[in-house]
Amino acid sequence: MEDNNEVTINLLLGKTQYGKSSLGNSLLGSYEFESRIFPQSVTEECRLRRMPIPDFARRMGRELGLRLQVLDTPGIPHSRLNQDEVKKRVRKALSEHFPEGLHMALLVLRADIPHCEEDNQHTVKLTEDLLGPDWKYFTAVVFTHAERLEDMRLTEEKFISSAPKSLCTLLENAHGRCIFRDQPHGTLHEERAVLLYQILHFIRQNSYQTLKAV
Numbered sequence: 748m749e750d751n752n753e754v755t756i757n758l759l760l761g762k763t764q765y766g767k768s769s770l771g772n773s774l775l776g777s778y779e780f781e782s783r784i785f786p787q788s789v790t791e792e793c794r795l796r797r798m799p800i801p802d803f804a805r806r807m808g809r810e811l812g813l814r815l816q817v818l819d820t821p822g823i824p825h826s827r828l829n830q831d832e833v834k835k836r837v838r839k840a841l842s843e844h845f846p847e848g849l850h851m852a853l854l855v856l857r858a859d860i861p862h863c864e865e866d867n868q869h870t871v872k873l874t875e876d877l878l879g880p881d882w883k884y885f886t887a888v889v890f891t892h893a894e895r896l897e898d899m900r901l902t903e904e905k906f907i908s909s910a911p912k913s914l915c916t917l918l919e920n921a922h923g924r925c926i927f928r929d930q931p932h933g934t935l936h937e938e939r940a941v942l943l944y945q946i947l948h949f950i951r952q953n954s955y956q957t958l959k960a961v
């Protein structure tokens with residue numbers, strides 16, 4: 748934990764239309780990133796938003812503030828940018844905005860569509876490419892559209908045990924750090940509290956270390 752009792756998180760990675768920008772808004776508790784259903788990629792530039800959350804918690808009699816930083820990124824594949832261009836933009840944003848490194852990258856996947864071997868291998872390669880070999884210690888998987896689990900009559904545990912091998916390997920690599928996110932209901936602030944609680948738990952488990960981008 749930094750001296751000023753502040754932690755900084757996150758980078759959002761994942762495919763177009765998987766819900767990265769929408770998740771970023773929930774993390775910030777505010778509609779900061781454009782997020783909508785659309786036949787083309789909506790996000791083209793990396794965007795950083797900062798949000799101070801005063802009095803987030805108390806520790807040893809002291810108020811603990813949180814300075815949240817969320818970096819939204821264009822997805823891969825992208826409808827207008829080639830893969831190298833997206834990587835270039837993400838790398839540039841990482842070095843510009845996180846010179847001290849980042850606490851947690853969120854790899855956004857969807858719970859409502861099948862995960863194919865090739866897709867998952869590609870996701871791992873991309874994450875490793877952008878974050879380096881230590882990505883495994885600093886990445887959590889977020890499954891959006893998890894409200895559909897009910898339609899599949901699956902619990903979160905059953906979903907994971909029914910997942911294809913490559914997805915299980917991906918989750919193992921991420922040391923089992925995984926969050927299921929439902930269609931946002933309730934207020935953004937309520938969702939933020941739930942998400943931050945889980946992410947801060949992962950960050951605490953890492954003793955607040957940061958990953959320096961490669």
Ligand SMILES: Nc1nc2c(ncn2[C@@H]2O[C@H](COP(=O)(O)OP(=O)(O)O)[C@@H](O)[C@H]2O)c(=O)[nH]1
Nearest residue numbers: 763764765766767768769782783784891892930
């Ligand atoms: N039902 C449902 N819709 C979601 C969820 N997450 C995101 N969406 C919707 O999916 C659409 C695309 O989201 P967006 O954040 O723009 O995706 P991005 O391309 O990854 O940034 C938006 O209409 C979101 O409201 C979720 O967990 N459940």
Ligand SMILES: [Mg+2]
Nearest residue numbers: 767768789790
């Ligand atoms: Mg987006």
